[in-house]
Every structure is written in C-alpha cells, then in structure tokens.
Amino acid sequence: MKYLLPAFLIALSTITPRLHALEAGTAVVDVTDRTIPVHDTLHAKALVLKEGDRTVVVLTIDAVALGELGRIKSDFLPQLRARLSQELGLAPENLMVNASHCHGVLRTDFPELCFQVIKSAHARLVPVRAGVGSGQETGISENRRIHMRDGSEVDMRRTYSLPNDSGIASVGAIDPQIGLLRLDRLDGSNLALVYNFACHPIMNPPSSGNSADFPGVASAIIEEQLGGTAFFIQGCAGDINPVHYKHITQPANATPLGNQLAISVLRAARKVTTQADSPLRFVRQNMLLPRGADLTARIAKVEAERLRLTQSLRANNLNFKSFLPLLLQQKLNPDYPSQSAQSYLHERSIGKDGLSKLDADNRASVETYLGNLAIMEQITRLNTNLGLLKMHLAHNQKAMEMPLDVELTALRVGDFRLVTFPGELTSEIGMNIKKAAGQPGTFVAGYTNGYIYYAPTAKQRLNTGYAQEDCDCLVAPEWQKAFESQALEMLKGL
Numbered sequence: 001m002k003y004l005l006p007a008f009l010i011a012l013s014t015i016t017p018r019l020h021a022l023e024a025g026t027a028v029v030d031v032t033d034r035t036i037p038v039h040d041t042l043h044a045k046a047l048v049l050k051e052g053d054r055t056v057v058v059l060t061i062d063a064v065a066l067g068e069l070g071r072i073k074s075d076f077l078p079q080l081r082a083r084l085s086q087e088l089g090l091a092p093e094n095l096m097v098n099a100s101h102c103h104g105v106l107r108t109d110f111p112e113l114c115f116q117v118i119k120s121a122h123a124r125l126v127p128v129r130a131g132v133g134s135g136q137e138t139g140i141s142e143n144r145r146i147h148m149r150d151g152s153e154v155d156m157r158r159t160y161s162l163p164n165d166s167g168i169a170s171v172g173a174i175d176p177q178i179g180l181l182r183l184d185r186l187d188g189s190n191l192a193l194v195y196n197f198a199c200h201p202i203m204n205p206p207s208s209g210n211s212a213d214f215p216g217v218a219s220a221i222i223e224e225q226l227g228g229t230a231f232f233i234q235g236c237a238g239d240i241n242p243v244h245y246k247h248i249t250q251p252a253n254a255t256p257l258g259n260q261l262a263i264s265v266l267r268a269a270r271k272v273t274t275q276a277d278s279p280l281r282f283v284r285q286n287m288l289l290p291r292g293a294d295l296t297a298r299i300a301k302v303e304a305e306r307l308r309l310t311q312s313l314r315a316n317n318l319n320f321k322s323f324l325p326l327l328l329q330q331k332l333n334p335d336y337p338s339q340s341a342q343s344y345l346h347e348r349s350i351g352k353d354g355l356s357k358l359d360a361d362n363r364a365s366v367e368t369y370l371g372n373l374a375i376m377e378q379i380t381r382l383n384t385n386l387g388l389l390k391m392h393l394a395h396n397q398k399a400m401e402m403p404l405d406v407e408l409t410a411l412r413v414g415d416f417r418l419v420t421f422p423g424e425l426t427s428e429i430g431m432n433i434k435k436a437a438g439q440p441g442t443f444v445a446g447y448t449n450g451y452i453y454y455a456p457t458a459k460q461r462l463n464t465g466y467a468q469e470d471c472d473c474l475v476a477p478e479w480q481k482a483f484e485s486q487a488l489e490m491l492k493g494l
Contacts, residue, residue, distance in 0.1 A: 020052035022278045022413070024128045024183050026192050026229040027120035029113045031061065032210055033105040039209035040216055042104045044114050045231055046121035047183075047192055049413060051280035055090050056411065057118055058194070059097045060231050062212040063106055065451040066099050066422070071106045077449060083115050088122055093284050096409050096420060098233050099447045102201040102213040128183045128191055130278035132416040132441035135178035135268025140214070140257040141199040143172030143427065144241040145460070145467060152465030155239070156246050158205075159384050161377045174198075174240055175427045177434075178265055179443030181416040182272040183228075190228035195265050196418065196443045198235030198427055203242040203254035214242065217258020218265065225266055233418070234447045236430030238454050239469055278414030281494045287486055288403035289452075290476040292461075295393040302386045302466055309375050309382075316368045323369045326362050337362070385471035392453070392474050404474060407449045408486065412494040415441040419487045422450030426469060428457050429480060433487050442491060455479065 025048045032042040042062035049056045064070040066077065081092035107113065144156040146163065147170040154163050179196035201213030212219075219230035242257055318326070329337040336344050337359055344355050410419040417439060423446055430444035446455070456469040458477035463470045 021127050021276065022130060022280055023050040023125040024048065024191055025121040025124035025126065027117045027124065028229060029117040031106045031110045031113050033107050034210075036105060037209035039204055039211040042102075042106060042210065042212050042216070043219075044110065044117050045229060046114075046118040047194070047229070047231055048118065048121040048125060049280055050125055054094070054280055054282070055122075056094045056280060056282045057084065057090065057096070057122075058231065058411070059095070059114060059118060060233065061097065061099050061106075061110075061114070062102050062104050062216060063099045064101055064103050065447065066097060066449065067451040068453065069451065070103075071108070071110065072099070076111060079111065080115060080118075084118065087115075088119060090122070094282050095449070096282075096411060097449055098420070098445055099451075100201055100212065100215045100232055101234050101237060101424075101447050102211065102215065104210050104212055126191065127186050129186065129274035129276050130414040130416065131182045131184075131272040131274035132414060133180040133182065133268050133272035134440070135180065135264050136176045137178055137197065137261055137264040138174070138176045140243055140260050141174050141176075141240050142243045142245070143174050143239055144200075144245070145172045145239045145469070147171065148465060153460065153463045153467055154381065154465045155467035155469065156241055157384075157468060158246070160381045162246060163377070164374055172239060173427065173431075175236065175431050177443075178261075178268060179233075179235075179416075179418070179441075180265070180268055180272060181413055181418075182269055182274055183413075184274045190226050192229050192231060193222060193226060193265070193269055194231045194233060194416075195222075195269075196233040196235050196445060197261065198237040198430060199240045199242055200237050200245075201234075201242075201254070203245065203252050203257060205252050208252070211254065214254040214258035214261060217255050218262040221259065221262035222265055222269075225262075226269060230265075233443075233445050236425035236427050236444055236446055238424035238426035238446065238456065239460070240427055275414065279412065281412040283410040283490050283493050285408050285486070285490060287406050287408055287483070289406055289479045289482065290403055291396045291399070291401055291474055292392070292476045293401070294476070295389055295396065298466075298471075299386065299389050299393065301464075302382050302389065306379055306382045306386070309379050313372050313375055314368050316365055316372065318365050318369050323366060326366050327370075330359075330363060330366060382466060385466040385468060388468065388471040388473075389466075392472070395474060404452055406452060408483075408490060409449060410487075410490040410494055415439075417442045417491055417494055418445060419443075419491055420445045420448035421455065421483065421487075422446075422448055423452040423455040424469070426454075426456045426460060429455070429484065432484055433491075436484070436488055437491050439491070444487070455483075
C-alpha cells in the first residue's frame with residue numbers, strides 16, 4: 001500500500017526575476033481564560049508575510065494542541081481558513097498554526113481573537129529584511145526516555161515513578177539547536193524574531209495557575225531586550241522534558257528555564273545579518289500515514305506482563321509501618337541493626353545468636369518488600385500506558401483503520417526553511433531531517449496544523465518497555481521513513 005497522496009505543491013512560484021520586496025506585519029492578543037487562577041498571560045501571535053501576490057500567515061498559540069486536547073477543536077482550522085479567504089482575501093492554504101504545547105487554558109472566544117489578530121497583522125505590513133541564524137541551549141532540557149539494561153525504554157512522567165537506578169543503562173539525546181528567523185524593518189529595528197526549539201513546556205503545574213510556561217517567559221524577555229514580537233515555534237519535543245522535571249525537593253518553576261532560553265536566543269539573534277533579497281515560498285501537502293495494526297497484540301502483551309508481575313508478588317510479614325523502621329536500622333548500622341553492639345557481643349559471649357537470626361529474617365523481609373515495591377511501580381507504568389493503547393485502538397477502529405490524513409507544510413523566508421508536522425515528533429526525527437537536508441538554515445516543528453498525538457521513531461514505536469510516546473500513538477512504525485522522505489522532498493521544493 002502506498003501512503004503518500006500525489007504531490008500537490010501549493011504557492012510555489014515560477015522561476016522569474018523577483019519584482020517585489022518582502023513585507024511583514026505582526027500582532028498579539030491575550031487569549032487567557034481568566035475564570036480560573038492565572039500565573040501568567042497566554043497569547044496568540046500573528047505574523048503575516050507578503051511578497052508580491054503571495055501571502056503566508058503564521059499563527060502561534062500558547063495552547064496544548066490543535067485538536068484532541070484542550071479547547072481547540074478539529075473545526076478550528078477549517079473555519080479560520082474560510083474567514084481568511086472570505087473576509088481578507090487570503091489564500092486559505094497558506095496558513096501555518098503552531099501550538100507551543102504549554103498546558104494553558106484558552107478563553108472560550110479564542111477563535112474570534114485568532115482571526116482578529118491575523119487581520120490586525122495583515123493591516124500592518126511593512127517592508128522588511130530577513131536573516132537566518134541558530135543558537136544552542138543545552139541546560140534546560142533532557143530526554144525523558146531512559147534506556148534500560150534489558151533493552152527496553154521507560155519514560156519520565158509525573159503519572160508514575162522512575163525505574164530503579166540499577167536497571168538504567170543510558171539516556172537519550174536532546175536537540176539543543178535554536179532555529180532563528182529575524183525580520184527587521186528597513187531602519188534596522190526588529191519587527192519579529194521567530195525561534196524554534198524542542199522541549200515540553202510542562203514545568204508550571206496546574207497548581208501554579210494558567211501559564212504559557214517557559215516559552216512565555218522567554219518571549220517576554222526577548223521582546224523587552226530586542227524589540228519587536230517574539231514567536232516561539234515548538235520543535236520535535238515528543239521525548240524532551242524540561243530539566244529537573246521529576247525533582248521533588250523544590251517547587252516546579254518555569255521562570256529560570258525561560259530566562260536561560262531567552263539569553264541563548266538573544267545571543268544568537270544579535271549575530272544574525274538580515275538582507276533585502278529574501279524570497280518567500282510556501283508548500284502545503286496532505287499525506288496518508290498508516291495506522292498501527294499491532295495495537296491489539298501490544299495490549300495483549302501488556303496484559304500478560306501485568307499478570308506475570310502480579311503473580312510474582314511475594315507474601316511478606318511486613319507492612320509499610322514496620323518496613324520503614326527496619327530499612328533505616330539496616331542502613332544506619334548494617335552490622336548491628338536491631339540493638340547496640342554491646343547486646344550482640346554479649347549474646348555471642350554466652351553462645352547465643354538470637355539477634356543475628358532476627359536480623360537475617362528481617363533483611364529477607366525488607367528485600368521482599370522492596371521487590372514488591374519495584375513490581376508495583378512497574379504495574380503502575382503498565383496500567384497507565386495500557387489505557388493509552390486501548391484509547392488509540394478505539395480511535396483506529398472508529399476510523400475503520402483508514403490511513404491518517406495529515407497536513408504538512410514547509411516555509412522558506414530567505415535562507416530560513418521550516419517543515420512542520422501535526423504531532424509530537426521525537427527529537428531524533430527532527431535531527432535526522434536537518435542533517436539529511438544539508439542546509440544549515442533548516443528546522444523542524446511539530447504541533448502544527450493539527451494533532452495526532454505522539455509520533456515516535458520506528459524503534460521507539462516497538463519498545464517493549466511501553467513508554468508514553470510509543471503507546472499514546474496512532475501510527476504504525478513505517479510512518480517514520482515515509483514522513484522523513486516526504487519532508488525532504490518538500491524542503492527541496494522550496
């Protein structure tokens with residue numbers, strides 16, 4: 001079966017001399033739901049790009065996803081496109097909408113606000129010069145997939161515990177690159193800075209209130225220092241967490257991460273040289289991706305493993321109240337855990353060994369209890385991801401197992417190139433595409449123009465450890481090769 005629709009490239013110009021200068025306009029609107037506690041403001045930001053008769057709209061929203069999760073529903077994009085065409089005369093296909101993936105809550109009237117912010121940006125077009133650049137930020141993110149010694153992978157989530165340290169072999173890599181598109185007015189002042197980076201914005205928990213998380217912090221600082229409007233474009237963050245995400249010794253706080261990202265963005269942005277000769281290109285394609293046909297089998301394996309683990313739980317004399325003091329005693333003094341050394345030595349002097357036998361029995365009980373705890377933690381992880389597998393099996397069955405129809409876009413502004421996907425791409429996929437493209441100004445974004453949950457690599461997708469990325473997933477393993485190939489073709493088409 002072939003999963004690619006015939007290529008349908010939209011808005012590609014013929015090879016003719018450029019007669020029109022690049023123009024751009026920006027606007028920002030507050031989309032924060034203030035009926036709930038608010039930590040900081042959520043924004044929708046519009047960047048309208050124009051060259052001759054070609055206009056492209058880039059909209060960024062501080063939201064979790066474009067469909068499925070949160071308040072943005074599947075009819076949002078079609079309705080917005082219809083209004084852009086009918087009321088503003090803009091090509092409806094030339095629209096790129098990226099969700100930052102922060103877990104903020106939008107106002108209920110956000111669709112109207114999004115249209116109005118695009119309308120405002122379109123009315124503010126000015127000539128601009130464009131430049132591409134890149135930076136590095138290694139200190140605010142970590143790969144949440146943990147490679148275990150048995151060949152499986154486990155991920156870091158707040159919904160379950162980390163595995164035991166003794167079973168961990170290595171951790172996955174991050175993509176530290178920051179992709180930049182700088183747009184300056186002709187007087188040299190900054191109009192807009194687009195920055196692409198990969199990391200889940202999940203550091204401010206719901207208890208902190210409605211929040212745009214670290215991208216909101218970073219963008220505010222960038223705008224204060226550089227001027228203009230900062231547009232955060234979420235990258236391939238499917239397996240990338242904020243660093244210290246699982247730490248429990250201090251409250252989660254997105255501000256230091258946002259500060260650090262902003263510094264790295266600003267350092268790189270100030271090195272970007274802009275130029276007038278910056279062609280605007282845009283490609284939009286639909287692609288058919290295979291749905292996972294192995295979900296029933298994976299569910300059966302998880303259930304069998306859960307049963308095996310349940311049956312491996314061992315009977316024990318201890319409960320938690322008795323286990324914890326014994327564990328502490330054994331750790332504080334392994335040689336004499338139950339009594340003072342004098343008591344042990346006295347027993348031995350009269351030919352008795354009651355304390356030593358008690359200690360041996362207690363050590364065995366503690367080891368059994370610890371083993372049961374590890375098994376229960378494994379079962380917790382399996383239960384959570386089993387629920388995801390069952391949810392997506394129901395999705396696929398409801399769709400009659402028909403391939404997933406996804407929308408891909410690619411944007412070029414001068415030497416800046418960006419290709420997008422409507423799901424949570426894992427970092428390896430983004431790095432693969434950037435390396436294969438062979439162009440230093442090429443970047444990749446997920447969470448754009450739709451949402452189909454996680455899109456892991458083929459290897460991750462077949463993980464026997466059952467992590468979120470390979471269970472909270474609709475696609476078959478073959479999807480990766482097809483998408484990476486198509487993304488490269490689209491980039492070449494620019």
